[in-house]
Amino acid sequence: MRPLCTSLIYVLAVLGLEAVMQKECEIVGILQDKLKYKERLQYMKYYFPLNYTVTVQYEEVLRTSNVSRLRDEAITEPSLRYLWFHVSSQVVLKIRDVLPEQHPSWSYTQELCDLLEGLGVEYEKYKQGDMDIVVADLVKRIHDAEAGSNRKPVRPKALLDNCVKVMRMLYSTPCKWDSA
Amino acid sequence: MRPLCTSLIYVLAVLGLEAVMQKECEIVGILQDKLKYKERLQYMKYYFPLNYTVTVQYEEVLRTSNVSRLRDEAITEPSLRYLWFHVSSQVVLKIRDVLPEQHPSWSYTQELCDLLEGLGVEYEKYKQGDMDIVVADLVKRIHDAEAGSNRKPVRPKALLDNCVKVMRMLYSTPCKWDSA
Numbered sequence: 001m002r003p004l005c006t007s008l009i010y011v012l013a014v015l016g017l018e019a020v021m022q023k024e025c026e027i028v029g030i031l032q033d034k035l036k037y038k039e040r041l042q043y044m045k046y047y048f049p050l051n052y053t054v055t056v057q058y059e060e061v062l063r064t065s066n067v068s069r070l071r072d073e074a075i076t077e078p079s080l081r082y083l084w085f086h087v088s089s090q091v092v093l094k095i096r097d098v099l100p101e102q103h104p105s106w107s108y109t110q111e112l113c114d115l116l117e118g119l120g121v122e123y124e125k126y127k128q129g130d131m132d133i134v135v136a137d138l139v140k141r142i143h144d145a146e147a148g149s150n151r152k153p154v155r156p157k158a159l160l161d162n163c164v165k166v167m168r169m170l171y172s173t174p175c176k177w178d179s180a
Numbered sequence: 181m182r183p184l185c186t187s188l189i190y191v192l193a194v195l196g197l198e199a200v201m202q203k204e205c206e207i208v209g210i211l212q213d214k215l216k217y218k219e220r221l222q223y224m225k226y227y228f229p230l231n232y233t234v235t236v237q238y239e240e241v242l243r244t245s246n247v248s249r250l251r252d253e254a255i256t257e258p259s260l261r262y263l264w265f266h267v268s269s270q271v272v273l274k275i276r277d278v279l280p281e282q283h284p285s286w287s288y289t290q291e292l293c294d295l296l297e298g299l300g301v302e303y304e305k306y307k308q309g310d311m312d313i314v315v316a317d318l319v320k321r322i323h324d325a326e327a328g329s330n331r332k333p334v335r336p337k338a339l340l341d342n343c344v345k346v347m348r349m350l351y352s353t354p355c356k357w358d359s360a
Contacts, residue, residue, distance in 0.1 A: 042282070045280065046282035046283055047282075048229065048280075049232060049279055049283070050278055050279065052232070098229040098230055099229060100226050100228075100230060102222070102227075103227060103229070104227065104284055
C-alpha cells in the first residue's frame with residue numbers, strides 16, 4: 001500500500017499546488033491587464049512631472065537580465081516568482097507613497113497594491129520555507145530599510161516596465177499565456 | 181489757451197491710462213478667479229508628487245514682504261505691478277515646463293500663460309520706458325538665465341500662493357476689488 005499511498009499524496013500535493021498556481025495566474029492575469037502599456041504611460045509618465053524619479057534600493061530594480069542570471073545560477077522558478085512579487089510590491093508601495101490621495105494616479109497604484117496583496121496571500125500558502133538562499137537574502141535586503149544598500153533614482157514608469165517584463169518572463173509558461 | 185490745452189492733454193492721458201488699467205483689471209480679475217484656492221490646491225498640490233519642487237531664481241520668489249519693502253523704497257505702483265507680471269509669467273512658465281502636455285495640470289498652466297500673455301500686451305502699451313531702476317534691474321535678472329543669482333527649490337503651489345497674495349496687494353485698490 002505504501003507506494004500507492006505515496007503516489008496519492010504526491011498527486012494530491014500536485015493538485016494542491018496547481019490549484020494555488022491557478023489562483024496565482026488569475027491574479028497575475030488581472031495585474032497584467034492593469035499594467036498594460038497605455039495605463040503605464042498615462043498613470044506613470046503623463047501624470048508625473050517630466051524626469052521625475054522615485055528613489056529605490058538597488059535590489060528593487062529587477063530586470064529580465066537579472067532574472068536570466070539568477071536562472072543560470074539554478075535558482076528555482078518559484079523562488080524567482082517570489083522575488084518578483086516582493087520587488088513589485090515594494091516598488092508599487094514606494095510610488096504610491098510619493099502621491100497625495102487626490103492625485104489621479106493614486107487609485108491606480110492602490111489597485112495594484114490590492115492585487116499584489118492578494119498575490120501575497122497565495123505566496124504565504126506554500127512558498128515561505130522553500131526559497132533559495134540567494135532569493136531569501138535579496139528579499140531580506142529589500143525589506144530592510146537600514147540594509148544600507150545603494151539607492152538610485154528611477155522613473156516610476158521604468159519601475160513598472162521592469163515589473164511587467166519580468167512578470168511575463170516568469171508567468172507566461174506556467175500560466176499558459178499566449179506569447180502574443 | 182495753453183493751460184486749457186495742457187489740461188485737456190492731461191485729461192485725455194488719464195482717460196487713456198484708465199482705459200488701459202480697466203483692461204488690466206479685467207484680465208487680472210479673470211486670473212484671480214483662475215487662481216482661487218480650490219484650483220491652486222487641485223492643480224498645483226494634489227496633482228503633483230508630495231514635496232515636489234520647481235527650481236526658480238531667487239528673484240522669482242516675490243512675497244508681499246518684498247513688495248512692502250519696495251514700497252518703503254518709494255517704488256511706484258505701476259513698477260511693482262510690472263515686476264509682479266514678470267515674476268508671475270516666469271513662474272507659470274517654469275511650472276508648465278516641468279509637465280508633459282498630457283498632465284492634468286498642463287492645460288491649467290497654459291490658461292494662466294495665455295492670460296498673462298494678454299496682460300503683457302497691456303503692459304507694453306505704456307509701461308516699458310517708465311520703470312524704476314530697481315525694478316528694471318530685477319526684471320532683467322529674472323530674464324537672464326545666466327545671471328548666476330541663487331536658485332532655490334519651491335513647491336508649485338507656494339509659487340502661485342505668492343503670485344495671488346501679491347496680486348491682491350497690488351490690484352485691490354486700483355481695480356476696486358472688494359476686500360472680502
